[in-house]
Amino acid sequence: MKKFLGLLSLFALLTAFTCENEPLDTDLSNASTTTNLDLVGAWDLQEFSVTLNSSTSFEGQTFSSDIDIASTEVDYVVEFTQSSFVTNGSYSYSTNVVFDGETISSEPQSLENVTGNGTYSTSGDEMTVDGSFFEFEFDGMDNSVLQGEQTANFEISNDGQTLTFTQIETVTETDGMTGTEIVNSVNSISVWSRQ
Numbered sequence: 001m002k003k004f005l006g007l008l009s010l011f012a013l014l015t016a017f018t019c020e021n022e023p024l025d026t027d028l029s030n031a032s033t034t035t036n037l038d039l040v041g042a043w044d045l046q047e048f049s050v051t052l053n054s055s056t057s058f059e060g061q062t063f064s065s066d067i068d069i070a071s072t073e074v075d076y077v078v079e080f081t082q083s084s085f086v087t088n089g090s091y092s093y094s095t096n097v098v099f100d101g102e103t104i105s106s107e108p109q110s111l112e113n114v115t116g117n118g119t120y121s122t123s124g125d126e127m128t129v130d131g132s133f134f135e136f137e138f139d140g141m142d143n144s145v146l147q148g149e150q151t152a153n154f155e156i157s158n159d160g161q162t163l164t165f166t167q168i169e170t171v172t173e174t175d176g177m178t179g180t181e182i183v184n185s186v187n188s189i190s191v192w193s194r195q
Contacts, residue, residue: 036082036122038156043163043192045076045091050188058180066098072108078133078192080120087116087133127154127165163192 052067076089092110096103118131130149152167170185 036080036120038160039080039122039163040082042077042079042195044195045071045074045078045089046191046193047071047074048091048093048188048190050186053185055183056180057182058178063100065100068096069093073110076114077195083121084119085117085129085131085133088114090114122154125153125155127152161194163194165190165192 048069048071050067050069052065052069054065054067056063071091071093073092074089076087076091078085078087090110090112091114092108094108095106097105116132118129118133120127120129120131122128128149128151152165154166155164156162157164165188167186167188170183172181172183174181
């Protein structure tokens with residue numbers, strides 16, 4: 001169960017830069033010509049949302065959970081150089097959890113003095129990040145599990161003023177000893193504006 005909760009926390013945090021119902025003024029044909037130079041500079045987070053669906057199967061029983069996370073207040077910046085980034089600021093978010101049909105809502109959570117850094121590379125409309133967009137501690141959990149390589153799609157608007165990250169990913173993990181299978185699907189989007 002600890003591993004399962006760790007995975008839920010990990011996916012929710014890794015995708016904490018997302019946004020829902022935001023109009024995107026992007027041109028997909030422009031994505032193939034985007035370079036790291038187009039990203040250089042500071043970008044203010046506008047909003048984010050994350051939807052995480054998880055299903056755990058063990059000995060013929062299936063448990064499911066749906067987690068929706070949405071920003072409520074943001075004051076957060078990512079600054080890109082040609083190959084690295086730093087982040088800083090704060091943000092608040094609300095969480096709605098449905099576990100096996102039972103809804104659990106939480107009060108908005110605030111994270112202050114959040115920082116992160118790392119390197120990145122792009123290929124077309126895909127960004128690979130090695131590092132962390134933020135530092136995090138939850139119930140004594142070390143943020144080192146949030147480090148490492150991750151991939152997301154990105155688009156920059158035609159006028160170069162809006163940066164949008166999307167991540168749609170499904171991960172299946174099976175424990176060979178117990179036969180437990182965990183399927184986690186994450187759908188996140190974040191919108192940033194150039195400073």
